[in-house]
Amino acid sequence: MLLLQAYNQHANVSVVLFFGTIGMLALTIGLIVFIIFHQRKVIRYQMTLQKMENEQQKMLLNASIRLQEEERQRIAADLHDDAGPLLATARLYLNENLVNLDKTTQLQSIYNAKQIIDDTIQLIRNISHSLMPxxxxxxxxxxxxxxxxxxxxxxxxxxxxxxxxxxxxxxxxxxxxxxxxxxxxxxxxxxxxxxxxxxxxxxxxxxxxxxxxxxxxxxxxxxxxxxxxxxxxxxxxxxxxxxxxxxxxxxxxxxxxxxxxxxxxxxxxxxxxxxx
Amino acid sequence: MVGYFKTITLISLLLPLLTFLFKFKQNNNVQARVIVFLLVYSCINEGIFQFAAFSHLFAKYPVLPISLYSLFTIIEFTLLAYYISRSLVSKRLITLLRISAFVFYVIAGTNLYFVWFTTDSQQIDVIPIASSAIILIVFSILLLYEEIQTPKIKFIYRQPNFWIVVGIMIYFSGTFFLFLQLSSLSESDKVNFWTINLICIILKNIFFAISFLVPGNDESEDDLESNYSISDFEEFK
The missing domain is CATH 3.30.565.10 (Histidine kinase-like ATPase, C-terminal domain)
Incomplete structure (x- = not known):
C-alpha cells in the first residue's frame, strides 16, 4: 500500500512537472509572439499615418505652387496686356514729336503721352497693391x-x-x-x-x-x-x-x-x- | 539520451561565444560583455563540476555540489539582473528590480547559511532558483513591454535585447517547474527530466548567439521610410 502511494506520488510529481513546464513554455512563447505581432501592428499604424501626412503635405505644397504660378501668370498678364500696350502707345506719341514739328500737335501728343504714363503708373500701383496692400x-x-x-x-x-x-x-x-x-x-x-x-x-x-x-x-x-x-x-x-x-x-x-x-x-x- | 543532450549543451555554450568573437566590433558593449561573462562562467562552472566528479571531491565534501549550484544561481541572477537593469529605462522599474534583487540575496544568503552551517539542506537550492526565475521572468516581460511602448521605429526582433530576453524567459520558464519539483523526483526521473534543463540551456545559448548576430542599436537606422515599406505589412492585415 505504502509502495503504491509512493508510486502515485511520484507519478503526480512527474505529471505536474511535465504539464507545468509545457504550460509555462506555451505562455512564454505566446507572450513573445503577441509582443511581436502587437509591435508590427503599431508600426504599420504609424507608417499609414506618416504616409497620409506625407500625401497631405504633398497636396498642400502642390496647391501653394499652383497658387504662386497663378499669381505670376496674373501679374505677367497684367503687365503684358495692360502696361505693355500703354507704354507702346506713349512711345508712339513721343515718336510723333520727332516727325511732326507743328508746335500744337507736339503739345497734344506730349499731353496724351503724359496721360498714358499716368495710367500706367496707376496700373503698376494697382498690381503692387494687390501683392502687398x-x-x-x-x-x-x-x-x-x-x-x-x-x-x-x-x-x-x-x-x-x-x-x-x-x-x-x-x-x-x-x-x-x-x-x-x-x-x-x-x-x-x-x-x-x-x-x-x-x-x-x-x-x-x-x-x-x-x-x-x-x-x-x-x-x-x-x-x-x-x-x-x-x-x-x-x-x-x-x-x-x-x-x-x-x-x-x-x-x-x-x-x-x-x-x-x-x-x-x-x-x-x-x-x-x-x-x- | 541524456549524455547526448549533455554533449550538445556543452557544444552549444561555444556557439554564442564564437558569434560574439565573430561580431566583436558590433557587440563591443557592456551588455554583451555581461552575457559573455555569464557564458564563460558557465563553462568554468561545468569544468569545476567535471573536475570535482573526476577527483571524487563530491564524496569528500558533500556540501560542495550544492555550494557550487548556489553560487552559480547567485552569479547568474546578478549578471542577468544587471543586464536587465541596464536595458530598462524607467527609473521606477530599476528601483523595483533592485529591491527584488535584495530580496533574492536575502533568500540566497539564508539558503547558503543552511547549506554550510546546518545539515538540514543537502538538496538543490529550490527557493533561490524559483525566486530568481520569477524575478527575471517578470522583469523580462516588463522590459519587453517597455520596449514596445517607446516609439522606436524598429522591429523588436531586430534588437539584440529582444533575443537575450527571449533566451532568459524560455530558459527560466522551461526549468521553473523542474527545479521546483526536483527534490520530489526519484533518481531515475531526475536523470530523465534533466533533459528539459539541457534543452532549455541549448535554446538559451541559441538565442544568445542570435542576439550577437543581429545588428546593434544604430540610430541612423531608425528611419521609418528607409527601413520598411508598407508592403512589408500586407501579409499581417
Whole structure:
C-alpha cells in the first residue's frame, strides 16, 4: 500500500512537472509572439499615418505652387496686356514729336503721352497693391480688414462689418499678410458660394492665443466638409488656407452656430511671447 | 539520451561565444560583455563540476555540489539582473528590480547559511532558483513591454535585447517547474527530466548567439521610410 502511494506520488510529481513546464513554455512563447505581432501592428499604424501626412503635405505644397504660378501668370498678364500696350502707345506719341514739328500737335501728343504714363503708373500701383496692400503695410491688419469690409459693404449687396476687440500689439508683418490673405480667401468663398446677406468678423485674444471669427448667414460648410475638400483634388482655395495657416502653426475650424442659423469660421493662432 | 543532450549543451555554450568573437566590433558593449561573462562562467562552472566528479571531491565534501549550484544561481541572477537593469529605462522599474534583487540575496544568503552551517539542506537550492526565475521572468516581460511602448521605429526582433530576453524567459520558464519539483523526483526521473534543463540551456545559448548576430542599436537606422515599406505589412492585415 505504502509502495503504491509512493508510486502515485511520484507519478503526480512527474505529471505536474511535465504539464507545468509545457504550460509555462506555451505562455512564454505566446507572450513573445503577441509582443511581436502587437509591435508590427503599431508600426504599420504609424507608417499609414506618416504616409497620409506625407500625401497631405504633398497636396498642400502642390496647391501653394499652383497658387504662386497663378499669381505670376496674373501679374505677367497684367503687365503684358495692360502696361505693355500703354507704354507702346506713349512711345508712339513721343515718336510723333520727332516727325511732326507743328508746335500744337507736339503739345497734344506730349499731353496724351503724359496721360498714358499716368495710367500706367496707376496700373503698376494697382498690381503692387494687390501683392502687398499699402493699408496693411502701413496701418496693420485691423485697418486692412476694416477697409476691405467697408468696400464690400459699400457695394450694397451684402452687409459686412468687422470689429477688433484686442489688437493693440500688431502681429509681425509677414504673419499679418498671411492672416489677411486667409480672411480674403474666406470672404471670397462666402461671396461666391454662400449667398449670405451679412458677414461679421470679430477678433479676440485669450492668453497667447489670437482668434479671428467670421459669421455669415448663407450656405456654409462644417469642419467635415472642409477636411473632405482639402483632401480632394478640388478646393484649391481651401488648401491654400490650410497651407498658409500651417506656416503660422495655426488652426481653422468651420462649424454651424448652435442656433443653426449662422455658419462660423474660427482661425486660431499662437501669438509669440515678446522676447526680453 | 541524456549524455547526448549533455554533449550538445556543452557544444552549444561555444556557439554564442564564437558569434560574439565573430561580431566583436558590433557587440563591443557592456551588455554583451555581461552575457559573455555569464557564458564563460558557465563553462568554468561545468569544468569545476567535471573536475570535482573526476577527483571524487563530491564524496569528500558533500556540501560542495550544492555550494557550487548556489553560487552559480547567485552569479547568474546578478549578471542577468544587471543586464536587465541596464536595458530598462524607467527609473521606477530599476528601483523595483533592485529591491527584488535584495530580496533574492536575502533568500540566497539564508539558503547558503543552511547549506554550510546546518545539515538540514543537502538538496538543490529550490527557493533561490524559483525566486530568481520569477524575478527575471517578470522583469523580462516588463522590459519587453517597455520596449514596445517607446516609439522606436524598429522591429523588436531586430534588437539584440529582444533575443537575450527571449533566451532568459524560455530558459527560466522551461526549468521553473523542474527545479521546483526536483527534490520530489526519484533518481531515475531526475536523470530523465534533466533533459528539459539541457534543452532549455541549448535554446538559451541559441538565442544568445542570435542576439550577437543581429545588428546593434544604430540610430541612423531608425528611419521609418528607409527601413520598411508598407508592403512589408500586407501579409499581417
Amino acid at each position: 499699402p493699408t496693411l503695410k502701413n496701418f496693420g491688419l485691423e485697418s486692412a480688414v476694416n477697409d476691405t469690409f467697408q468696400k464690400i459693404s459699400g457695394s450694397g449687396n451684402i452687409n459686412a462689418s468687422s470689429r477688433f476687440h484686442d489688437y493693440k500689439e500688431r502681429l509681425p508683418i509677414d504673419n499679418e499678410l498671411i492672416v489677411f490673405r486667409v480672411v480674403q480667401e474666406l470672404i471670397n468663398n462666402i461671396l461666391k458660394h454662400s449667398n449670405a446677406s451679412f458677414i461679421h468678423l470679430t477678433q479676440n485674444t485669450n492668453g497667447n492665443k489670437f482668434y479671428i471669427r467670421m459669421h455669415h448667414d448663407g450656405k456654409g460648410m462644417t469642419q467635415k466638409d472642409f477636411e473632405k475638400l482639402t483632401k480632394s483634388a478640388s478646393g484649391l482655395g481651401l488648401k491654400n488656407i490650410q497651407s498658409r495657416l500651417k506656416v503660422l502653426q495655426g488652426r481653422i475650424f468651420f462649424e454651424k452656430d448652435q442656433s443653426q442659423t449662422y455658419y462660423k469660421v474660427t482661425i486660431e493662432l499662437h501669438r509669440e511671447e515678446p522676447t526680453a
